[in-house]
Amino acid sequence: MSAKYFREFRENIAVKNYEDIGTSYDEITKRLNRTFWGIDSADKNRLRVGSYGRHTAINGISDLDMLFEIPEAIFKKYSAYEYNGQSALLQAVKNALLERYPNTDISGDGQVVCVKFKRFHVEVLPAYFDPVKKCYLHPNTHDGGSWRPTYPREEIDAMKALNTKANRNLGHLCKMVRAWKNHRGVGMSGWLVDTLCYNFFVEHPKFHTATYDNYPGLVAEFFLYLTALSPNQQYWLAPGSRARVPNDGSFLPKAKKAAKKATDALAEGDLKKRVELWRDIFGGCFPPAVQMVKATAQVATESFGGARSTEEFIENQYPLDIRYRLAIDCEVSTTGTILRLSRIFEHLRWGWQLKFQITEHNVPKPYSVFWKVRNKPLAGYRQDIRGQLLEDQGSEERQERTSFAGDHYVECYIVKDEVCVARDRIKVPIGTM
Structure with missing residues (x-):
């Protein structure tokens, strides 16, 4: 009986403005390729990263991430600066994007250049792929400047592999948990959400074959899984890259409340009351029992x-x-x-x-x-x-x-x-x- 509600819920939280997002990615890529590679391409030398790149974003996503690969010559040029060539690289990226978006708020700070469109922001991370270290090196402007390694492809590939093995249920859970954290004000990064959902599916392979009929039990067990985590754990290791994902907020109290309501929903015989419990967890994106x-x-x-x-x-x-x-x-x-x-x-x-x-x-x-x-x-x-x-x-x-x-x-x-x-x-x- 709950299957159709969870199916509609998943459809409601799917990204709706993907065409606008795709156009922004393409225009940014095209401008940077002209400046740094001398080519006219809207898709080469770029990688969609973050939740959008991991296919775990939901409708209303505001922060989009993009890695733009720079040529070796550009990397060597800014590495040769006596002081903070990394900051100079971000300024060069910013100036290139201002040519395309002269009336848009564009800022460079720390590691990225942020293009602030009206309904979402695109954070551009310029990076060089080091064939010896087999990783991307991106600029860090703090403390005089340095290059830091990052492994976005490994993270994307790990999420994709397990999501395929789990019949897309991993991606669906990541999106549902995002709806919960946004509705209930849970201070968790999307990176942490994806990491914990990934770990849950590794430890609970019985849900790999779950259908929408099984989603009430899947969701309830996931929240119970969160409540069993140590409140003192400082970080978890990201899928693929093994980078440290910090525990950036106390999500346990609200996870305990969600677990209680999800458990109550499983036991509730009245459809309307059961749906209202799910709506209390996930918000208005979860369809009501009586359509209004x-x-x-x-x-x-x-x-x-x-x-x-x-x-x-x-x-x-x-x-x-x-x-x-x-x-x-x-x-x-x-x-x-x-x-x-x-x-x-x-x-x-x-x-x-x-x-x-x-x-x-x-x-x-x-x-x-x-x-x-x-x-x-x-x-x-x-x-x-x-x-x-x-x-x-x-x-x-x-x-x-x-x-x-x-x-x-x-x-x-x-x-x-x-x-x-x-x-x-x-x-x-x-x-x-």
Whole structure:
């Protein structure tokens, strides 16, 4: 019964703008080939890397990676610089791309040149293939400049081989886990997602032959697998390259919640309740049990007992790529006493003052903060459903007041470079009295 929902879910999260992405890759490649190789080619000397190259990206992908191979003569030229020829190479790549995109924000920093298009960014990594070391050497501009090895083909080949052996189930799991981390605000890199999914399939070959009918059990066992990992492990080894993939955030608490909900979904006999549990894990990309009329681009128009909804969704305004940590909490002020909402109350009373605030995040500046106060009244109440996206004015907090009963929540989002990179949610249950 769940097979058709997981099939539609997988289709919903597939990359939709692949033609625009392909055009950008081709135009960048063509410009760099003219500058550094003297040829007019849109596909030679380039390698699509990252999640797009590993075929694990999902719709809304914002950061695309491309390796561009430079000739030996260019590598020797910049290696001969007395100081930081690597920085000079990035500047040369940047200047070449500015000829093609003179009105686009293009920056070179650290190891890559980033081309910032409106809906996604392409990070270009210039690299020389060393036939002796059998690896690519890419520039690192820090500490006076150096060349670092990278093995992207080995990573792509390892993922491809296991995905073929596992009947494409590895790729499907990587994409589903990305939907979970974006919906639930789990600070994991795509590299870490792919590595852990790869390790799971190596250790659980029984899922190599899984069909959509088996996906509920597959997903539940994967989340249980995550909960068994050591919270103190600092890194895992990437498939193929054996490069260190850092444990760049605490994903275990949210993985435990997902495992509990997935296990509950397996045991749930009612279809609607079972689907809602999956939607709670994966978000709106997982199809509802009862199909609803699609909302307009940014504002939902569903009705709750005569109440009107003006809810807005962050994914309709910014691409989602959650890769940083964010935690929020709420102070409840009642009769002069301030207590923490998440630790004390099962239900709040009307008329209490609430102060939501960011307690932790690791997003580097500059960035923007947005809040969403989702008020959904109980049956019989006719208050309008709030849910607009509200930009923070610099305080990184939000003042509210309990006004009517319902299972409400508040979400916070951090947007950097026009991409939502962190999010967190806190429930606000308000009682009838």
